[in-house]
Amino acid sequence: MExxxxxxxxxxxxxxxxWVMMIAFPKHNLTKQIVGNPLCLSPMLxxxxxxxxxxxxxxxxxxxxxxxxxxxxxDLFSDKDTRLLGWLHFLALDTLGGRxxxxxxxxxxxxxxQSAPTLILCMMVAPLGILIGLITTIxxxxxxxxx
Numbered sequence: 001m002e003x004x005x006x007x008x009x010x011x012x013x014x015x016x017x018x019w020v021m022m023i024a025f026p027k028h029n030l031t032k033q034i035v036g037n038p039l040c041l042s043p044m045l046x047x048x049x050x051x052x053x054x055x056x057x058x059x060x061x062x063x064x065x066x067x068x069x070x071x072x073x074x075d076l077f078s079d080k081d082t083r084l085l086g087w088l089h090f091l092a093l094d095t096l097g098g099r100x101x102x103x104x105x106x107x108x109x110x111x112x113x114q115s116a117p118t119l120i121l122c123m124m125v126a127p128l129g130i131l132i133g134l135i136t137t138i139x140x141x142x143x144x145x146x147x
Contacts, residue, residue: 004084007047011091014043018095022102023119026112035099044092051085090126098122101133108137 018040021031034040052059066072077083101122105115118136122129 002081004051004081007051007088008084011044011047011088014047015091015095019098019119019123022098023116023123026102026106026115026119032106035102038099041092041096041099044088044095048085048088048092051088055082055085094123094126097126097130101130101137104133104137110136 018035021028021035025031062072062076077086098119102115102119105118114136118129118133120129121132
């Protein structure tokens with residue numbers, strides 16, 4: 001089995017408990033202990049780092065010498081390993097964004113009926129879930145929420 005495939009499975013397995021805890025048991029003490037600790041993201045960040053480091057020279061050369069265009073991005077992602085690297089990137093950043101929104105929802109004691117759909121969106125389509133999470137946790141008086 002190739003290294004990128006192993007890293008894919010490690011990341012995919014490691015994120016599931018985090019999402020289950022954030023979505024189904026957001027107020028549980030175990031969730032607060034595990035998800036409340038930023039180190040919970042370490043497995044995904046380490047897997048992504050291991051996968052991306054060998055590709056950094058090519059990535060930097062590609063984007064330092066030419067403006068990204070749809071054609072360049074399509075060409076870049078025509079490689080199977082790059083697509084898996086992109087997936088690891090999605091997993092890590094979706095989980096980071098979801099954890100941040102979970103924290104905002106918890107700090108305002110939002111009910112499960114509101115937090116669960118928002119976090120499901122963060123897991124599946126992170127930018128939309130984060131946008132909805134921001135809208136639902138904005139501090140009406142200060143226009144921002146201090147984390």
